Amino acid sequence: MTTVERGRTAMMRTGLSKPLSIALADDLLTPDTSVFDYGCGRGGDVLRLKTLGYDASGWDPNHAADLPRKEADVVNLGYVVNVIEDPHERVSVLHSAWSLARRALIVAARPDWEARYVQGRSHGDGIITTKGTFQKFFKQDELRAWIDNYLTVRSIAAAPGVFYVFREDSTSHTFLANRVRNRRAYRRVEIDESLLETQRSALQPLVDFVAERGRVPDVTEIPNSDELKNTFPTVKHAIAVIRQTIPNDTWARAQEAARRDLTVYLALTAFGGRTKFTNLPEDIQFDVKALYDSYRAACESADQLLFSLADQAALNKACSSAAFGKLTPEALYVHVSAINRLDPVLRVYEGCGRALTGTVDGATLVKLNRVEPKVSYLNYPEFDRDPHPALNTSLRADLRRLHVKYTDFGSSQNPPILHRKETFVADDYPRRDTFARLTSQEERASLLDDARAIGTQERWKARLDQAGLRLAGHRLVRARPAE
Ligand SMILES: C[S@@+](CC[C@H](N)C(=O)[O-])C[C@H]1O[C@@H](n2cnc3c(N)ncnc32)[C@H](O)[C@@H]1O
Structure with a gap:
């Protein structure tokens, strides 16, 4: 009989574990969020989260069995299910963790491509390592299907090997809409020079909002700012000043950019069936009302993008007419910083890749295949410094087979390299x-x-x-x- 040393899988880390760092970066954890680390090992993550000011606690059958299992806004089940050799117990742990999650559950497991670095002998659906621990390595699509099947949910790929499950549909919509909107700090709206410096400073958060959303904020969306209250008689007054002082063409540009974001988001969230307007988060309802004549019109625009996605020739055309990016007979290569400046069709194409992989840490370029529906994330660690950087890793999402493939070029003596680096980036890189x-x-x-x-x-x-x-x-x- 094999004895599995589960407690030995817990390792000492020097920083937050990957799923929790990603959750922080994705704003899943905000200062008022309580976090419970289910299977917390030696408690390093709990300690670090507490240091950051979070209400964090954890439990582990081998290292912290006396602590209570508690409900929390966000529950992390990080690299636990992959160390459990009994598939039934794995499922019951998933259920227990989910039952404690008020807002979201994070599930992380080791991805299949890490198996090549771990020695061991086959056992059940995994291996017994030389340390006597069990490891089951999950394919990306396998982990998603496993979570979705047992929790009857639609999880969201946060990163390779990391998935989020949201309790409420509207929270997952907010998350997805933010993911479409981010990476676009380049958008700026100037405030009229004629305003007093105090007025400009007080209005800045509202102007940033206009730059991002292409509309003025609803009164419910305005941050509680003393500066604003002390400078303008009412919030409505401040909004009126904003309306008057932003030039028309600036408005039009901000609106157009925000409309594109909204359409890309609606296209990417259409796969599981379209959400009723009233089930959308309130801020997205405001976006729809401000940027489109109706929800139906917005959905029609999104559907047009989706039609192009099913048509490889249309994708190929969009790739070949892109304003930047390196075009080869096989693909268009674009720096990740510029993805959101691509044509909406290509943003949806990339978004479908990301729906499979999640956000790929360290990705430098995105390869949009022109011949087959495949999106790859390429990592060139020395892209900025090395005049001809070498390819380190690639993660490819196959949109037809819904499959993710990882290739490591790190130990290659003769890796592929890049030339003409300026072609991958936008003008202001x-x-x-x-x-x-x-x-x-x-x-x-x-x-x-x-x-x-x-x-x-x-x-x-x-x-x-x-x-x-x-x-x-x-x-x-x-x-x-x-x-
Ligand atoms: C690889 S460690 C991960 C620890 C921590 N979450 C991290 O990411 O650093 C796996 C942990 O799962 C715990 N574990 C094993 N079986 C478990 C179960 N049935 N329920 C909860 N945790 C379990 C082990 O004790 C071990 O601490």
């Missing part, structure tokens, strides 16, 4: 000019004439050697002659 200057130099030296001959680190080095050139940062210089 820091150091874009430096990237472009290097490309011009390399073009003048005829180094880029045959793209296939320079695609890997070794080939590129050979090409430079042959031309008697080398790189000094982002500059091409003569190689020193051999002594």
Whole structure:
């Protein structure tokens, strides 16, 4: 009989675990959120959350069995189900954790691609490791199906190996809408210079709201600000000033951008059947009313995006007419910072990939395949520093098979590398000019004439050697002659 050492799976960490860091980044945890860590191991996460000011507690059958199991707004079931060898017990732990979650449950398990780094012998649907612990590695789609099936929910992929389950539909809608809206700090609305400095400062939060949502806030959405109250007689007065001082064309641009966000969000949330208008979060109802004539009109626009998604030729066309990104016969490659500036069709395409993978930590480029419905997240850790950075990992979402594949190039002696880095980014990307200057130099030296001959680190080095050139940062210089 095999004895499984479950307690030994708990490790000492130096920072918050991945699922909780992601939840923090995703605003799932805000200062008033209570958190319960189900299967908390040695309690490192609980301690760190408490240090950050959260009402956090935890329980673990092997390390903190005397503590109570408590309800909380957010319950974390982090890397617990993968250490349980009995599939029935796994399900019952999932149910227990869910029963304690008032607002959301986070479920994290080790993804299948980590199996290659762990030695052990086969046991049930997993392995017994050399430490005597059990590990079941989940495929991304398998983990989702398992959660959804046993909890009768539609979970949301937060990241590879991490899923959120929301108690209320409207909370998951708010989360998804934020995910569509984020990454667009570039949008700015200027306040009229003629206003007094005190007025401008008091109005700034409202102006930021207009920049993000393309509409003025409802009175219920205005932050409780003493500065605003002391500067304007009423909130309505402040809103009226905003309306008058933002120029028409700025309004129109903010509205158009917000309308695109809303349409992309409505397209991405249509798969499980469209939500009734009154079930949408109130702020999104305000968006619909301000940006479209009706909910029906908004949904029709979203449906048009979805039709293009089912049509590979339309996707291909959208890729080939993108204003930026590197276009090859196979795909359009875009830096992650610029995804939300793509055409809405391509944003929905990328969003479908992300619905499978969740947000991929460390992704540098997104590859939108023009030939087959596949979206890949490529990690180039040295993208900014290295003039020709090497590919480290790739995570590919296959939208037809609903499958996610991970490839690790980290130990490759001859990884694929990038050229013409400026093509991947938008105009205002820091150091874009430096990237472009290097490309011009390399073009003048005829180094880029045959793209296939320079695609890997070794080939590129050979090409430079042959031309008697080398790189000094982002500059091409003569190689020193051999002594
Ligand atoms: C890999 S550790 C993860 C600990 C912690 N959540 C983290 O992410 O650092 C797995 C933990 O699951 C706990 N565990 C094992 N069986 C459990 C069960 N039936 N219910 C709750 N926790 C369990 C183990 O004691 C162990 O501390």
